[in-house]
Amino acid sequence: MNFQWYPGHMTKAKRQMQEDIKLIDLVIELVDARIPLSSRNPDIDELGKNKFRLILMNKSDLADKRQSEEWSKFFQEKGYFVYGLDARAKKGMKKITDIIMEACKEKIERDRKRGIKNRPIRAMVVGIPNVGKSTFINSYAGKAVAKTGNKPGVTKGKQWIRLGKNVELLDTPGILWPKFEDQLVGLRLALVGSIKDEILNTDELAVELIKLLKEKYAGILHERYNVNEDAKEIDIIYEIAKNRNCVSKGNEPDFSKAAILLIDEFRSGTLGKITVEWCGDYE
Structure with a gap:
């Protein structure tokens, strides 16, 4: 069984993200807690290599708790800030602002020394299709500001969302990568619904x-x-x-x-x- 799904709009979305990364302080990457490594687009590491990084393990309510704890440690040891959440639930969202501030404290301190106060952290929200980026943004904002859908490919373009004085989020379309080197990765993505069922x-x-x-x-x-x-x-x-x-x-x-x-x-x-x-x- 061969797994591949890379519609044309994903190439365009990746190019746009390469442009927008210059405006960003922090990359917030959503992964699926049931497949934390396979749901990471390898292109994102290259894209955000000079940026602060936060991994949100979404759909934690569906995942094995013991495994999620092990994956959190795995990512922390690689230098990422990590937080598990269920984006559909509103609870735990306040903590995310604290984590963002902690992740970007060097940037905040640099601004302070330059006399720049109250400049919001600009974060790009990235992830593969159907990982829950728009649902997370809506829960975090406390209102419907991003389109959502229970299938991959709902967000087609970028949009900026201002969250209070401290944070601005850039929502981006979900992108996969052109070729899965390991078909086991494709299988895992198919199982959790990140590849369209119609082609499976x-x-x-x-x-x-x-x-x-x-x-x-x-x-x-x-x-x-x-x-x-x-x-x-x-x-x-x-x-x-x-x-x-x-x-x-x-x-x-x-x-x-x-x-x-x-x-x-x-x-x-x-x-x-x-x-x-x-x-x-x-x-």
Whole structure:
């Protein structure tokens, strides 16, 4: 199964970001807490190499807490400021301003020495499609200032958002990178919904998800769907179809319907708090 999705507007968006980075003090990078490394665009490091950096691990409410703690340590050791959040919830947003001020304290001190007071921190919000950038901005601003959508590709252009006296945010479109060197990265992005489902084979995606769950979260499929986890992945999906009344014409088990049900329940957190990418696998 080959994963790739790089529509034309992403090239244009990347060029625009290269222009805008000159105006920025801080790069705020949102990653998906379920795939913290695979949801990082490698181009962002090059783009923001001389800037202060903050990684927001979004969708932390859907991720395995123990794994999120390990990933936070991983990024902190590399010199990033890190904070876990659920952008849909308003709580914890006040703390982000404190972290931004802490991350940019050298810049604030330089301004003070030059006699410049109350100049806001200018931050670019970046991340891959469907990671929750616009949702985060709206929660942080306390009002709907950025377009949101439960699918990749909603934000098409840039927009500046002023947040009080201290912070200005630049929202940017979600961009992937032209080629995934590791198809496992593509698989993880597909699982969490950062690649359009219309171009994916969801039957195969569900099989890959079951392989991962059997390895990392033994028992979770049996508990949720009352299936035999020792069976082959394809047989497990048919079993889910029978147990969840996913049937086609003629009352036959509908494999594709069950596959989509499984993927949806994983993405929504109904299946449990699951991290697809484990920090320990990289050590």
